[in-house]
Amino acid sequence: MKESSGTILVVDDDAVARQLLADALRKDGYDVEIAGGGADAIALGLAKRFDVVLTDIKMGEVDGFTVLREFRQRSPETAIVLLTAFGSMDGAVEAIKQGAYDYLAKPFKKEDIRLVVRRSLEHSRLVRENARIREELRERHGSPLIGSSPAILEVYKLVARVSPGKSTVLLEGESGTGKELVARAIHANSPRRDRAFVPVNCAALTETLLESELFGHEKGAFTGAVATKRGLFETADQGTLFLDEIGDIGPALQVKLLRVIQEQEVRHVGGTAPVKVDVRIVAATNRDLAQMVRDGKFREDLYYRLNVVRIVLPPLRDRREDIPMLAHHFLQKVCSANNPTIRGFVPETMALLERYHWPGNVRELENVIERTVSLAHGPLIMPDDLPETVRKAETAMAGGNESLLSLDEVEKRHLNRVLRETDGNKVRAAKILGIDRRTLYRMAERFGIDLGEGDE
Ligand SMILES: Nc1ncnc2c1ncn2[C@@H]1O[C@H](COP(=O)(O)OP(=O)(O)OP(=O)(O)O)[C@@H](O)[C@H]1O
Ligand SMILES: [Mg+2]
Numbered sequence: 001m002k003e004s005s006g007t008i009l010v011v012d013d014d015a016v017a018r019q020l021l022a023d024a025l026r027k028d029g030y031d032v033e034i035a036g037g038g039a040d041a042i043a044l045g046l047a048k049r050f051d052v053v054l055t056d057i058k059m060g061e062v063d064g065f066t067v068l069r070e071f072r073q074r075s076p077e078t079a080i081v082l083l084t085a086f087g088s089m090d091g092a093v094e095a096i097k098q099g100a101y102d103y104l105a106k107p108f109k110k111e112d113i114r115l116v117v118r119r120s121l122e123h124s125r126l127v128r129e130n131a132r133i134r135e136e137l138r139e140r141h142g143s144p145l146i147g148s149s150p151a152i153l154e155v156y157k158l159v160a161r162v163s164p165g166k167s168t169v170l171l172e173g174e175s176g177t178g179k180e181l182v183a184r185a186i187h188a189n190s191p192r193r194d195r196a197f198v199p200v201n202c203a204a205l206t207e208t209l210l211e212s213e214l215f216g217h218e219k220g221a222f223t224g225a226v227a228t229k230r231g232l233f234e235t236a237d238q239g240t241l242f243l244d245e246i247g248d249i250g251p252a253l254q255v256k257l258l259r260v261i262q263e264q265e266v267r268h269v270g271g272t273a274p275v276k277v278d279v280r281i282v283a284a285t286n287r288d289l290a291q292m293v294r295d296g297k298f299r300e301d302l303y304y305r306l307n308v309v310r311i312v313l314p315p316l317r318d319r320r321e322d323i324p325m326l327a328h329h330f331l332q333k334v335c336s337a338n339n340p341t342i343r344g345f346v347p348e349t350m351a352l353l354e355r356y357h358w359p360g361n362v363r364e365l366e367n368v369i370e371r372t373v374s375l376a377h378g379p380l381i382m383p384d385d386l387p388e389t390v391r392k393a394e395t396a397m398a399g400g401n402e403s404l405l406s407l408d409e410v411e412k413r414h415l416n417r418v419l420r421e422t423d424g425n426k427v428r429a430a431k432i433l434g435i436d437r438r439t440l441y442r443m444a445e446r447f448g449i450d451l452g453e454g455d456e
Helices: 015-027 038-047 064-074 089-097 110-139 150-162 179-188 207-215 251-263 289-294 300-306 320-337 347-355 361-375 393-399 407-421 426-433 437-447
Strands: 007-011 031-035 052-056 079-084 102-105 169-173 197-201 240-244 265-267 274-276 280-285 309-313
Touching (some): 007 015, 015 031, 038 064, 052 110, 064 079, 079 089, 089 102, 102 110, 110 320, 179 197, 179 280, 179 309, 197 207, 207 251, 251 300, 320 347, 320 361, 407 426, 407 437, 426 437
Parallel strands (some): 007 031, 007 052, 052 079, 079 102, 169 280, 169 309
C-alpha cells in the first residue's frame, strides 16, 4: 500500500486501544504517530504536519473537542476524525458541527477505519490543493480580470492594445459577462487613470433626464432647473465616460450624442455656448447593435463612431475552463468577509459548476458562490450546498429539447461523453461509470466505439 502513504496522528488515553489502531494503520503503510492525551496531540501538531488526526473524545484534562478546535485553527488542511464511545451519537453530531471531517463509533471494524482514513486523506489533499489555487490567485497581482481561457486572453490583449490611446471602444456581450469591469480596466490602464471614470446607465433614465444628465442644463431651461448644472461629459473631462446600455437611447438623443462625439463639445440644455470637452468614450450593450442598425433602430453613423474598436465579451459557457479560477476568486472574496473557514470545493461541486450553462454569466456565478458560502457548513463546498438550478443542470442538459431516446442510445452517448471528459482514460472512465474494465470493453464493442490501444 505504498501509494496511500500519509501522516496520521492517533490520540487516545487508552494505551492498548491507541497501540492497536496505530499498528493497524502502520501495516497499511501510513506514517503514524501516537499521543496519550489532548495536550500531547496539540504539541505534536505544532512540530509536524498531519494529514489526518484520529482522536478519542473523552480524555483526561484536554479532550477531543479541544484537539479538534486547535487543529482546525492552526492546520485547516488536517482532517479530524473523532472516535466516539458506543452509543454516544450526540458527541458525533456536535463534532461534525464544529468542523470534524468524520466520526467513528467504537468499537470499529478494520474495514471501517480503512475507509474513513482513505477518505480523510483525500479530503486533506483536496483542501491543500484548493489552498494552492487560492495562493496562485493571490499572486496574480494587478488585473481584477480573472480567467486564462483563449477567449478571455483575446480580451486582455485588446484591452492592453486600446488602453493607451483615446479611441472609442464598443463593448458587446451578454449580461454579466464583465463589460463594466473591462471598461474600468481600460480606464485604469490609460493615461487618464487619474481622472474621472464616469459610468452612465442609459437605460435607467427617461430621454429628457438623460439628456440633461449628459449635457447639463442652464438655469430655467425647464421646470425644476433652478440652477445651472454641469453635465456628465464635463465631469468626465480628461477622463472616461462609460455609456452603459447604449442600445437603449432613443433617436433624438442618438443625433445629439453623435454631434458631441464629432465636435468634442457639449451644449447645455437651454444654453447656446458650446463647452469644450476632452472625453474618451467607452460604450457597452448586451444587444446586437449591428442588427439594430439593420432594423433602423440605431443610427448607422453613430454606430460607426462608437464601433472604432469592438471588444466582444464571450459568454461564460463558451469558456468553461475559467470557471474554477473565477469560483475560487469569488470564494476568496466572500470568505474573507463572512466565513473564513471555507477552503474550497470538492471535485463533484466544481464539475457541476463547470457543467451549468450560466445564463447570467459571471455575475450569476458570483451570486451563486455568495449564496452557497452563506449556507455551507463544512470546510469544502459540497454539491448539496449548491442551488438546485445548478445541481440539476445535468438533467436539464440531457433532457434538453431532444427527442426521446432509447436506453441504448442514452448509454452510448453517455459512454462517449465520459470518454471525452476523461480523455479516453479507460481506468477513470470505468470508475466514473461504476463498471469494471471488461464491461467497458464490451459496451464499447457493442456501440462500435474505438477505445484505442493501451491500458490507459
Ligand atoms: N473576468 C472576470 N474576473 C473577475 N470578475 C468578473 C469577471 N467578469 C465579470 N466579473 C464580475 O462579474 C460581475 C458582473 O460584471 P459586469 O458588471 O462587468 O457585467 P456586465 O457585462 O456589465 O453586465 P450587464 O450587461 O448586466 O451590465 C461583476 O461583479 C464583475 O466584477
Ligand atoms: Mg454592466
